[in-house]
């Protein structure tokens with residue numbers, strides 16, 4: 144985070160579709176967060192959690208039903224003229240005229256910006272330099288996504304909104320996009336992105352929030368959010384050992400296939416205890432696998448546990464029916480859990496990813512810290 148300036152500031156945001164009362168639907172139910180200048184902030188969430196509904200308000204495309212939103216110090220809906228030239232928006236669907244070529248689209252878009260970057264520069268940066276004469280309708284899905292990103296960048300935005308920017312991109316395209324976003328962040332651009340790819344959030348985000356049913360279920364740095372989940376050790380119960388003989392200090396569960404699982408907040412200490420015990424008993428721990436919690440586990444825990452929670456589907460606790468953007472400013476919603484960590488969203492950004500279009504559930508591939516069994 145380069146500055147304390149709140150470039151995006153959201154307090155108790157609510158968004159309701161349809162009428163007040165029973166007929167309407169509260170898609171966003173009291174969201175509060177802020178994003179500092181030069182920070183990359185990721186909004187994650189289950190399908191229908193309210194990410195796009197939130198981002199549309201921040202982009203000034205829709206008014207909030209309640210709460211207060213500021214982008215660069217302005218109300219993005221009511222003061223659109225002040226905000227729009229300073230932001231770049233990559234929607235889920237770009238919707239560019241299909242008969243224009245890539246070059247014509249870039250020229251048209253550049254004509255709308257006051258200090259446009261050269262079209263060739265953004266097309267080069269997004270890997271479209273060799274496709275300038277191709278019509279939009281002839282581009283592949285991934286190429287259209289690149290064009291969407293290129294056009295979001297053309298006006299040299301201070302704030303960039305990326306709604307699922309790498310959906311439909313192949314692994315190389317995704318890496319390229321991550322690299323580009325990293326460069327933009329390093330040059331001071333503030334980025335708010337939504338994504339279903341947890342590894343994307345881990346790779347890019349300084350901070351993130353996981354939404355579920357219109358609320359933030361947890362927020363913080365990627366390291367802080369995952370640190371809230373226990374690590375896991377697994378191995379096969381050695382022949383001749385009964386569960387009661389395992390070290391008592393370890394909370395071990397044994398399934399019917401005699402696989403042992405230990406959940407622990409102190410991975411190194413627990414692993415040490417286990418390995419010393421195995422050494423003393425002259426045992427081999429077959430299939431030994433020890434790994435820290437992943438963002439995926441944090442995500443799935445939220446999706447699972449909150450689904451069963453008390454916030455379900457009433458559709459009636461949301462908007463106050465007014466159309467004001469300066470309503471109650473009572474601060475963060477009570478259900479936000481923050482896990483701020485000194486790890487602070489470091490700037491080294493590894494990459495590995497899979498592609499796909501709007502997957503039903505987020506997936507995150509995580510390397511396992513496999514510890515091989517001896518003997």
Ligand SMILES: Nc1ncnc2c1ncn2[C@@H]1O[C@H](COP(=O)(O)OP(=O)(O)OP(=O)(O)O)[C@@H](O)[C@H]1O
Nearest residue numbers: 160161168170188189190191192193194195196197
């Ligand atoms: N125009 C609309 N009218 C009524 N309900 C809507 C409208 N747009 C979205 N919704 C509902 O609001 C909820 C939030 O939708 P939104 O698109 O914001 O979620 P999301 O988190 O972006 O989902 P996804 O990850 O699937 O893209 C969903 O239940 C959706 O069906």
